[in-house]
Amino acid sequence: MTSDNDISGDVAPPQVRTLADIGRIAGVSAGTVSRALAGSPLVKAKTxxxxxxxxxxxxxxxxxxxSKLRTRRTGVIGVVIPLGHERRQHISDPFxxxxxxxxxxxxxxRGYDLMLSRAIPDDTPDWLERITSSGMVDGVIVIGQSDQYDKIERVAANYPNLVAWGTYRPGQIHCVVGTDNRAGGRMAAERLIAGGARKLVFLGDTTGIEIAERLDGARDAIAGRDATLVHLPCHLSNETMEGELREQLRANAGSFDAIVAASDLIAMSAMKVLHEQGMTIPDDVQIIGFDDLPLAAQTMPPLTTIRQDIARGAHEIVADLEASIAGRSKQxxxxxxILMERQTTL
Amino acid sequence: MTSDNDISGDVAPPQVRTLADIGRIAGVSAGTVSRALAGSPLVKAKTxxxxxxxxxxxxxxxxxxxSKLRTRRTGVIGVVIPLGHERRQHISDPFxxxxxxxxxxxxxxRGYDLMLSRAIPDDTPDWLERITSSGMVDGVIVIGQSDQYDKIERVAANYPNLVAWGTYRPGQIHCVVGTDNRAGGRMAAERLIAGGARKLVFLGDTTGIEIAERLDGARDAIAGRDATLVHLPCHLSNETMEGELREQLRANAGSFDAIVAASDLIAMSAMKVLHEQGMTIPDDVQIIGFDDLPLAAQTMPPLTTIRQDIARGAHEIVADLEASIAGRSKQxxxxxxILMERQTTL
DNA sequence: TGATGGCTTGCAAACGTTTGTTAGCCCCGA
DNA sequence: TCGGGGCTAACAAACGTTTGCAAGCCATCA
Structure with missing residues (x-):
């Protein structure tokens, strides 16, 4: 299974490693070499x-x-994914x-490098400061607030070049780009009700505030209507999710006619489990996902879902960050x- | 759609920015502070x-x-994805x-940071040297050889701390971790033939050598058997793939009874297209994917596929790289x- | 009492750039 | 002939750490 080709690692490194080395060969000083390589007009075109x-x-x-030390500019943006709740949630989560x-x-x-960190806040309370105040990055992007909203707020108060993906709460300090999760949750539940559903289930763990708001939105839609909503917690990580789901859905079989899933991934797993249990989608149970990942269109039947415009989100995040680094204001x-109508709803 | 909360960026930075600042407060020298923070036993426990x-x-x-400049150790590993052929292939390719x-x-x-780069070799011929010889990383991981095999060979000759994911060719210089693609291709074709298929189709673009080897393997399996194999090129990027596939499969409808897909993603798209065209899987057409991405188990019907152990691959890559950095030999x-039998084969 | 040796700590030299300041040189015009 | 100004390029001072070396201090021992 493993080839036994050992690879030796002995190679003579080239002799010229610094500006001064080049300078010595060219007969000029290191400073001149620096300027020359930077294309400065201060040095004669020929040299x-x-x-x-x-x-x-x-x-x-x-x-x-x-170079970075001297110029105090790194050209690196830190991207960090806090896995606060959901220790088991792998960084390879599709979203x-x-x-x-x-x-x-x-x-x-835009010429930036990207430094990726995975943070487990429970193990390292200073996960965020460690990145912001290491002098290694010009700015930081936090993907998902998880249960670290307060932490992010506190750090952002002293560190301007930070943008998070997540949910906006009025008055918050840290700059955020994201979807109106509450509206999304409401939209999903309303669509199911419009399709004739009355006994809804919300699938997802609400420790992360984004998910909690989706649930709130779904509850908004129920309020005052002839319909009910039950919340069934379920983890987000791929490994444990399916078993949990099988359990949850079996225990509640027959007592629901529609599902609001907190993510497309949960929706996909739920579809699979329901299929195993002999239910037809959308006739027996309607289902709506959240995110509109590329693969949502590939399921059978294709998944109706609440679309987040991820590409635009990324664009806005970087634009905000760049503005902040340049000292301009960000927003x-x-x-x-957006409701993506496909075929898991009636 | 956009809130108008402007966020001001004016915050007084803390006054203490260097070891010397701390030293001044503590009444010791910067050197001592450095040792103290590093937990050196040279400085008295109390101080x-x-x-x-x-x-x-x-x-x-x-x-x-x-710190990194002084110690000449960065603690950063560069991860680069060369998009050689397939300009349109997005970095967000699931694999x-x-x-x-x-x-x-x-x-x-293992305490390393990860610096992610996307490289377009056609635009920047020195995409790899730029990373290896920037002094910014202790080692480099190349994900996928694409059509840059020779380039990687050349650079690896002078830069030991490089490990690639991809295909192994006897005698190659650069250290590689990967799956035996040719064996995988053969395995897939053999399985289809065992399931009664005779007219196979291989779907995928063979510019990247990994894919080319899968095709070779499939041809190996055909050789000497009562079966045929046609190669239908098809790009790997999500956007263009489906249309292409629809075209290809329609044009060749009826002339094949099984598909070897170069990746799970292609397999999934093919399944969708075949379904649209009224074919049943696996009864009309059998199909086998490649990779065994998590979502391969989620398709309907679940996808039979050739599994690459990605988790183990990542482990081996990092182990090799660490060995190389430590000056030990790598292999x-x-x-x-591994053939993952699911339900798209007979 | 003086020498020895173990603890602590300070000193200063790197690490390899970038960049403000200075200095040489040459040409031109007065 | 001389002064001034425009080009070039060298000099040297940062950027903020880490770390070998030396030095000071104190106690112990002969």
């Missing part, structure tokens, strides 16, 4: 080109650490990954959720 | 604790840039993202693919 050619020839690139992908695109396009962005 | 308390109180953390997630877990557990890892 500039000579130096650049020399650097290319020796495959030389200035040490970024030294995070999708957002991360878009962020990577946005950031690289919260609360996006309206 | 050490005083200094640590002081640092905590002022919320001070040593500047990482300076990359899944591997990336596991890598993030492995790396953070290629070629994992055997």
């Amino acid at each position: 500039r080109e000579q130096i650049q050619a020399l650097a290319r020839e020796h495959d030389f690139r200035p040490n970024q650490m030294a 995070f990954m999708t957002l991360l992908g878009y962020l990577a695109d946005e950031l690289t396009e 919260h962005v609360v996006m309206e959720p | 050490r604790e005083q200094i640590q308390a002081l640092a905590r109180e002022h919320d001070f953390r040593p500047n990482q840039m300076a 990359f993202m899944t591997l990336l997630g596991y890598l993030a877990d492995e790396l953070t557990e 290629h890892v070629v994992m055997e693919p």
